[in-house]
Amino acid sequence: MSRKRWRSVKEIRIADVARLAGVSTATVSRVLSEPGKVRQKTHDLVMEAVRHSGYIPNSTAQKLRTRRTMNVLVVAPRLTNPVFAEVLRGVDDELTQSGYGIIIGNLDNRREREARYVDLALSRQVDGILLLTGYIPENGTRDMRESGLPIVAICAAIEDDTIPNVVVQDREACRRAVEYLAGLGHRRFGYISGTPSSIIERERFQGFREGIEATGFGHTDYVRWEGTFVFSTGVAAAESFLKMKDRPTGIFAACDESAIGFIKRVREERVRVPQDVSVIGFDGIEFADYTEPTLTTFRQPLHELGRAGADVLMKLIRNQMKPEDWDVRLPLTLLERDTTGPVLHKDYRSLRRSTI
Amino acid sequence: MSRKRWRSVKEIRIADVARLAGVSTATVSRVLSEPGKVRQKTHDLVMEAVRHSGYIPNSTAQKLRTRRTMNVLVVAPRLTNPVFAEVLRGVDDELTQSGYGIIIGNLDNRREREARYVDLALSRQVDGILLLTGYIPENGTRDMRESGLPIVAICAAIEDDTIPNVVVQDREACRRAVEYLAGLGHRRFGYISGTPSSIIERERFQGFREGIEATGFGHTDYVRWEGTFVFSTGVAAAESFLKMKDRPTGIFAACDESAIGFIKRVREERVRVPQDVSVIGFDGIEFADYTEPTLTTFRQPLHELGRAGADVLMKLIRNQMKPEDWDVRLPLTLLERDTTGPVLHKDYRSLRRSTI
DNA sequence: TCGATTTTTGTAATCGATTACATCTTGCGA
DNA sequence: TCGCAAGATGTAATCGATTACAAAAATCGA
Numbered sequence: 001m002s003r004k005r006w007r008s009v010k011e012i013r014i015a016d017v018a019r020l021a022g023v024s025t026a027t028v029s030r031v032l033s034e035p036g037k038v039r040q041k042t043h044d045l046v047m048e049a050v051r052h053s054g055y056i057p058n059s060t061a062q063k064l065r066t067r068r069t070m071n072v073l074v075v076a077p078r079l080t081n082p083v084f085a086e087v088l089r090g091v092d093d094e095l096t097q098s099g100y101g102i103i104i105g106n107l108d109n110r111r112e113r114e115a116r117y118v119d120l121a122l123s124r125q126v127d128g129i130l131l132l133t134g135y136i137p138e139n140g141t142r143d144m145r146e147s148g149l150p151i152v153a154i155c156a157a158i159e160d161d162t163i164p165n166v167v168v169q170d171r172e173a174c175r176r177a178v179e180y181l182a183g184l185g186h187r188r189f190g191y192i193s194g195t196p197s198s199i200i201e202r203e204r205f206q207g208f209r210e211g212i213e214a215t216g217f218g219h220t221d222y223v224r225w226e227g228t229f230v231f232s233t234g235v236a237a238a239e240s241f242l243k244m245k246d247r248p249t250g251i252f253a254a255c256d257e258s259a260i261g262f263i264k265r266v267r268e269e270r271v272r273v274p275q276d277v278s279v280i281g282f283d284g285i286e287f288a289d290y291t292e293p294t295l296t297t298f299r300q301p302l303h304e305l306g307r308a309g310a311d312v313l314m315k316l317i318r319n320q321m322k323p324e325d326w327d328v329r330l331p332l333t334l335l336e337r338d339t340t341g342p343v344l345h346k347d348y349r350s351l352r353r354s355t356i
Numbered sequence: 357m358s359r360k361r362w363r364s365v366k367e368i369r370i371a372d373v374a375r376l377a378g379v380s381t382a383t384v385s386r387v388l389s390e391p392g393k394v395r396q397k398t399h400d401l402v403m404e405a406v407r408h409s410g411y412i413p414n415s416t417a418q419k420l421r422t423r424r425t426m427n428v429l430v431v432a433p434r435l436t437n438p439v440f441a442e443v444l445r446g447v448d449d450e451l452t453q454s455g456y457g458i459i460i461g462n463l464d465n466r467r468e469r470e471a472r473y474v475d476l477a478l479s480r481q482v483d484g485i486l487l488l489t490g491y492i493p494e495n496g497t498r499d500m501r502e503s504g505l506p507i508v509a510i511c512a513a514i515e516d517d518t519i520p521n522v523v524v525q526d527r528e529a530c531r532r533a534v535e536y537l538a539g540l541g542h543r544r545f546g547y548i549s550g551t552p553s554s555i556i557e558r559e560r561f562q563g564f565r566e567g568i569e570a571t572g573f574g575h576t577d578y579v580r581w582e583g584t585f586v587f588s589t590g591v592a593a594a595e596s597f598l599k600m601k602d603r604p605t606g607i608f609a610a611c612d613e614s615a616i617g618f619i620k621r622v623r624e625e626r627v628r629v630p631q632d633v634s635v636i637g638f639d640g641i642e643f644a645d646y647t648e649p650t651l652t653t654f655r656q657p658l659h660e661l662g663r664a665g666a667d668v669l670m671k672l673i674r675n676q677m678k679p680e681d682w683d684v685r686l687p688l689t690l691l692e693r694d695t696t697g698p699v700l701h702k703d704y705r706s707l708r709r710s711t712i
Numbered sequence: 713t714c715g716a717t718t719t720t721t722g723t724a725a726t727c728g729a730t731t732a733c734a735t736c737t738t739g740c741g742a
Numbered sequence: 743t744c745g746c747a748a749g750a751t752g753t754a755a756t757c758g759a760t761t762a763c764a765a766a767a768a769t770c771g772a
Binding site for chain 2: 749750751752753754756757758759
């Protein structure tokens with residue numbers, strides 16, 4: 001098997017172009033980056049040389065000299081999570097348009113991975129940082145703030161005066177979720193949690209509890225199942241649910257995946273959704289519209305969240321930030337679909353008889 | 357609202373450390389990158405200065421001098437596709453371990469976006485390229501090969517002697533899919549396609565047809581529904597299916613999403629899966645295990661694919677490539693789940709007798 | 713046409729590291 | 743103690759662009 005070897009491309013430098021056009025490197029540089037500063041005739045001469053030689057500036061040299069890398073670091077807990085993937089898409093849309101590149105920092109839910117990205121920031125490989133983590137990564141000695149680079153938090157808020165937050169109104173939405181279930185007649189609730197240590201989870205649970213209190217039944221009758229933001233958490237919650245005598249009838253899951261896992265498992269045991277138990281999710285991932293029954297959930301404006309976060313970051317990089325733009329909180333939309341419905345039985349005893 | 361402004365971090369350069377330690381910059385550089393080349397005493401002196409000053413080398417300057425960027429460009433058709441997200445995870449695992457960073461090139465299914473990444477390659481912002489696209493991106497004038505950088509194709513093969521392919525045995529798997537359905541007694545088949553212009557789709561359809569021919573019934577009795585690699589393609593195929601008089605009983609979808617879309621839609625019309633129609637998908641995304649019924653599908657070793665691709669690329673970058681490693685074709689695994697079953701329909705009773 | 717002013721272009725310093733080569737130390741054997 | 747090789751460190755060139763400043767050319771009015 002004889003393969004061609006990599007073409008060893010002769011690298012064309014700005015000096016080569018200058019020689020070809022019979023001008024200095026300064027002039028070539030100006031033609032390429034300062035429009036209108038060079039006489040038309042010279043300009044054409046240089047452009048001809050550029051075209052002819054196929055010259056493309058070495059971006060590393062540019063970066064060194066200008067101190068701008070035109071790259072942004074995006075740190076996310078897990079890229080295979082459709083929520084982050086979609087946010088990243090929004091970020092990408094916005095940044096690409098302005099000529100910025102994206103370096104991804106995928107933690108894959110392992111915190112030890114964050115150190116690497118702190119170093120990356122400290123060694124000035126990027127002009128700014130987008131955090132989807134809800135906390136400031138550190139490497140044991142130092143944290144990302146010490147890079148002096150602009151940082152913006154998306155998805156999960158960070159409590160730090162120097163860091164703008166671009167997030168959704170989770171807490172309000174979670175409260176509304178409970179109110180919605182209560183409005184359908186539900187009185188006993190279940191909460192399927194996300195990763196307990198995460199800011200997002202804390203916000204959502206807080207909202208859930210506020211909702212419970214707001215129902216005004218004078219008591220907080222709910223079960224809480226702990227887990228992480230994955231399918232299997234819902235399955236585990238379902239196992240626990242199935243063993244209960246007095247099952248809750250209104251379940252709120254902190255993410256769509258666990259809602260889906262829950263539904264799948266309980267249906268296997270012939271529990272009907274929504275007749276026997278109503279389930280409401282959170283996120284609005286595309287997949288939630290393809291389950292059976294289709295999932296009632298709150299849709300996050302994920303793409304918009306990414307765009308807005310990137311926009312704020314770029315303003316910060318360019319020093320065009322106005323204080324009133326700092327914090328953004330986008331609303332969520334309730335998608336009323338088929339996993340929620342009115343309580344059909346006033347008394348749990350009769351419910352059980354009719355189901356089994 | 358008074359916010360703290362970004363700390364203006366004073367940048368510490370190698371010269372500062374050298375002065376602090378009372379040595380030359382050359383020595384500092386050697387301490388940091390050539391272990392054992394500097395006398396222990398000097399070494400400790402320098403390290404103390406480094407620690408004390410919190411020095412981290414400016415990576416842009418390093419890149420310029422060493423001509424190594426330690427970055428890799430990964431071009432993918434669409435990042436919100438769970439298949440690519442998972443492959444990217446594998447790539448990330450492997451590259452991160454070796455100190456490489458990832459710059460993402462998300463085409464978002466829009467080919468006009470590829471130009472940007474060609475320029476990025478030509479301006480030497482990366483040391484190598486991983487293509488998940490199945491073709492060589494170009495910017496109108498030049499294509500990525502002209503960067504002279506090592507390129508590796510994953511997921512979708514590229515026919516170019518200079519580019520190693522790290523892919524799966526799609527064609528074989530697709531053939532087996534048909535054989536599997538045929539083995540269950542199916543004689544009329546349906547094929548739900550992916551994006552027709554993509555290499556992946558062509559490979560899979562080719563395999564499907566080979567499978568049909570291999571059944572040896574002397575005819576090719578199948579319907580083909582065109583679409584792209586998304587849920588809605590399956591829904592559209594289902595609409596067409598539902599209108600047919602002589603419906604096929606064995607459906608093969610070129611990806612899990614469209615299989616899921618198909619199943620959801622036909623079940624809405626009380627078509628039973630697998631009693632009335634068997635469906636088999638392709639990819640093995642996590643979600644396929646949470647549908648109802650759970651989806652029979654071929655699992656791609658996605659994570660492994662990413663790792664292997666990254667591994668080949670790094671070998672190429674380091675010039676350690678042995679020709680026999682060039683092409684990798686990983687096998688797929690059939691996950692027999694609940695959307696496939698024997699033909700039950702009475703018209704086929706005779707067939708069943710003869711086959712089973 | 714001349715000189716002053718403005719515009720265009722060139723020269724060389726600069727960004728911050730690495731590294732070839734030169735020079736200085738050290739260690740060791742005679 | 744001296745000489746020489748090996749080892750450690752320093753000096754300065756280098757990577758490839760941008761840009762401050764200097765110099766040259768063009769423009770314009772008198």
